[in-house]
Amino acid sequence: MRYNNLLASIICTLTLLATPSTAQIHGGNGQPGVVQPERPEIQPPVGKPRPPKPPRPPRPEIQPPRPPVYPPRPPIYPPVTSGRLELYPAPAFHGRPHIFKGSASDLKRYGAANSALSLNAIGRWQVCSKKKYKGHCQTVSGRVLNLNRYGLARSISSVRYLGR
Numbered sequence: 001m002r003y004n005n006l007l008a009s010i011i012c013t014l015t016l017l018a019t020p021s022t023a024q025i026h027g028g029n030g031q032p033g034v035v036q037p038e039r040p041e042i043q044p045p046v047g048k049p050r051p052p053k054p055p056r057p058p059r060p061e062i063q064p065p066r067p068p069v070y071p072p073r074p075p076i077y078p079p080v081t082s083g084r085l086e087l088y089p090a091p092a093f094h095g096r097p098h099i100f101k102g103s104a105s106d107l108k109r110y111g112a113a114n115s116a117l118s119l120n121a122i123g124r125w126q127v128c129s130k131k132k133y134k135g136h137c138q139t140v141s142g143r144v145l146n147l148n149r150y151g152l153a154r155s156i157s158s159v160r161y162l163g164r
Contacts, residue, residue: 083123
């Protein structure tokens with residue numbers, strides 16, 4: 001095995017000496033140098049010069065991501081007492097309710113004026129047809145499937161909590 005390796009290295013050395021090379025030996029202070037290839041000179045380009053690149057189109061403005069859209073929650077209005085009143089826009093508690101936890105003298109401020117057809121009351125509540133607790137008023141408690149029974153369908157404009 002040693003003989004084969006020695007023979008291969010001799011053949012490689014002889015091959016290198018026999019072929020013309022573009023390598024130069026660099027050394028210093030009389031020491032054997034390191035073989036480094038010659039550097040070819042850089043030639044200027046031949047032919048027509050390349051045309052300039054066209055300008056890049058402007059980048060579109062990056063818009064911030066939109067927040068996710070969740071279904072809206074029913075609003076809860078003035079948090080005051082332990083009572084709760086839910087005003088529904090359709091009979092039999094259908095539709096998105098307006099929820100009140102305290103008195104409200106003008107339901108127009110909450111977008112709930114003259115829209116209720118049924119209600120669910122926890123505690124006793126006074127419901128009136130005009131703002132500031134005026135007009136036709138009724139005291140209600142529990143579940144009312146249809147406000148026509150009280151003559152207040154689509155006419156409640158103010159609500160007042162009366163207690164338990």
